[in-house]
Amino acid sequence: MKFRCEREALAEALATAGRAATGRSGALPVLSGLRLELAGDRLTVTGTDLDLTIQLSVEVGGERDGGIVLPARLAADIVRSLGSGKVEVVADGDDVSISNGRSNFGVRPLSFDDYPKLASPVNTSVTLPASAFGEALRQVVRAASTDEARPILTGVLMAAEADGLRMVATDSYRLAVRDLVGQQVLAADQKVLVPGRALTELQRLVGGGDDVTMRLGDRDATFEVGSTRLTTRLIEGEFPNYRQLIP
Structure with missing residues (x-):
């Protein structure tokens, strides 16, 4: 090469x-x-x-x-x-x-043959505007926990709402909720839990102004910004009932 x-x-x-x-x-x-x-x-x-x-x-x-x-x-x-x-x-x-x-x-290189083979993302995709999605990330991700002893709280909930997409994060002390009105990203009643670490990295990429293409698999989510692709495993488990904390 x-x-x-x-x-x-x-x-x-x-x-x-x-x-x-x-x-x-x-x-x-x-x-x-x-x-x-x-x-x-x-x-x-x-x-x-x-x-x-x-x-x-x-x-x-x-x-x-x-x-x-x-x-x-x-x-x-x-x-x-x-x-x-x-x-x-x-x-x-x-x-x-x-x-x-x-x-x-x-x-001295490492073994090329030992490097894991990575699956291709699913074909179905949706596009999120960089400005609105980037602002939502900045507002919500900071509330997610970094304590791996409570893995559910290290994630950001992305849930379908009647008028768009809702993003929620909490570390049990803080709660952040942001609605992206008009962004029908998920199917009705669908929700996924995306690791906060992955979305923190995504924040760095969104700053360039390119819109974000999102692809959801059964166990992973892929975000594409310009020529960069970020794929993360989804967190399995039930996110806390945050609605009872909202006045």
Whole structure:
């Protein structure tokens, strides 16, 4: 594999996808890496911990198609440390070089074959306006708990209402409710519980102004913003009856 890419674009891609890679002890070592796949002039970068996946595409100057898995933090640190201009990445077997001008770094890749195969999202989709959805995320997600001992409260409830979509989060001390009137995203009486961590990452992506495409599977949800796709497992369980807390 061989390609060239502007340093800023590659650094941003590695940092964005890297937020889904995991450094947790006990996890598969390959999950601490990022999968880079080159087809023509399009580089696809993927990071996942199996609960959250972030994938995005970058336009590059491709010379030789292929795929590698690089240690996420190391690759991001190297690219960020380079000077401005084009970065060249060359992979040949177990040797990967990342260079820019007089700087050249060698990196040992992780096993490409061990990287998990990720399912494609469902075809059915709905579109949410970036401004309204982004504002709702900022208002609601902050109320979700970060205590993994109570996993239900780490999620944000998205529920169908007669006039649109309702988003709810609580950590048992705070309660946030936001209605998106006119946004018929879910089927009648349908509700899903989306991890707050995933929606926090989605907030970063929505800031660019692109509308959000949402796809719901049986056990996961996928959000697409521009050339970036975020997929998260849904939380199973019953969200607390928040309605009794609303005056």
